[in-house]
Amino acid sequence: MVRYVAKRLLLAGVTLVGITIVTFAVTRLAPGDPALEAVSRGGASTMSAEAYARLRTYYDLDQPLSRQYAAWLGRVVRLDFGRSFHDGRRVTDKVGERLPATLCLAGGAVVLSLAFAIPIGLASARRAGGVFDTVAGGVLAALHSVPRYVMAMLLIVVVGVHLDWFSPYGLRSDSFEDMSYPGKAADLVRHFALIVFCFAYPLIAYQARFIRGNLLEVLGQDYIRTARAKGLSERAVLHRHAFRNTLLPLITVVGLLVPSALGGSVILETMFQWPGIGQLLFQAMTQRDYPVVMALTVVAAVVVLLCTLLADLTYALADPRVRYA
């Protein structure tokens, strides 16, 4: 097991380097020039060739790409991601202060989606083809086909602004510090609800379908007949014997869904003005803030690789048949 983990981690490291090389190349080859950006931010509409060259040297931009990458990698190994081209702050600080907001979002979305998907999947499988199965299947398929940004727009305008049930923008109200504890909790929920729902609803649809399909497959197995032959209730058969067997593939699916949820965070965080790394990435891209973009790439890649590894390991712990050499 230890050897397996070591092997996987090594492989993950190689993958990580590959991802950073590609991102490095793509961001630098994309049109736009941080030096120009910096100068124009300075208010000058024109600038001297000398000032421009000095900025490019300052940012290492005059070096060949391979040299730039090697220098970057050398710093990153020491966990130094440099300073933002945009405001000169340390990149690690900029990312660090925004990471919790996004992790809360991803975690909340996964928990929320499972809280809905598991009961829906169980109930659908219990009477496959029945009324509940048909209705739930239809509703979820319809939901699933609505793009996230459309849903976000609808929720912000209708439920957020028009009905004013929830606060669609930001993490908390300006008056948060003055609130009582229950008031603070309510305020967080009011801000959290809409964006988390936007993250979660495609996951609910996907996971419920997945659970239902898997349960139906498992229900046809011989050991389910054995469970019935014992005299167990249909509920015990489904919830204990069948569900336990669908749990394993479910763990993997959830592990793989977290990264895709992170992908959605760029649009959603921007729309909901949620101060997470998705919004930061969006800003950094438009500002050609290479160090921040690269740091976020590394963060995202690490999260993806870790999730996959964790999914595999949990699978191994949950399924006695899986043993790693």
Next chain:
Amino acid sequence: MSPNRHSAALAVRDLRVEIRTREGIVRPVDGVSFDIRPGRTLGLAGESGCGKTVSALALMRLLPRGQARISGGSVLWSNGDGESVNLATAAEQEVRRLRGRRLAMIFQDPAAALNPVFTVGEQIAEVSRLHLGLSHGKAMRRAVSLLSRVGIADAARRAREYPHQFSGGMQQRAMLAMALAGEPGILIADEPTTALDVTVQAQIVDLLRGLQSEAGMGMLWVTHDLGVLAQVADEICVMYAGRIVERAGTRELFANPLHPYTQALLACVPRLHRPAGTGGIPGSVPTPAEVPPGCRFHPRCALSRRLAVELDAELCVNTQSGSVLRRCVDEVPALRPVGADHWVACGEVAS
């Protein structure tokens, strides 16, 4: 131990099963009657596809839901104490109370019949917890003692292992321990040794025989192997295409097989002084969707064909499979007594 465990019985009368398939409704079991008597073993024999498993599952009401159902007849369970339940019509809840407790079942493929994600001990303990109300700890200790009872060495350690860590023979032993956990009066075994190695088969046969007489269970032993039934059964029903074609005491059946199908089956059983008939019986069991009219065995029946040669042409009819007796095609032979405790469903033998 329940006081009446030794007098539990199951009386099956005119059992019929319907299965909905894409081609329409079929009846793989069509009017089957037999008795599982207290403390005795009834063998149910027949080739593959003749309806043995469907019959066995019907007794436990374990037919695939929504697809198959008992469409007629009765399955009367009684415990010799005046208590009786018709399993064919009883409410689901009532059936569940008996399943695993009064009637237990073991299956052909123990590897598939055990849940891969629970330990063997947990799966056995589940029965005692459900039916005997034992605590988790007590039920686990009981599982260990059941495992040693079915001949598993080092049972305490083995109980904590998962099914895939067991060999095929041990998996079937574990299934048996699970079946015994409820102290059932009746045990239904569907091809309990078919999936196992030959040497292991003999061990499991011995084990089952020993436990059956020790626990005094009435037993239904389903198999296509008459050789096994010769060792274990008190009485044998021979099944063909969803019906019982012959029923007799084991000794009687082997000494005096009357139905042409039974004779053909016996010709396939290897004996010491005679090699096994090669290739089995010509032809194959009809699927329930295409059972022939009259006697279902007539397309393969050697007797009918022989008589057709000997008798007048007007008594015969030409079929796809040659000339056979007209009666065999026109009339459905009923199971009739031909001697003490010997019944045959063949118009030609009975007359």
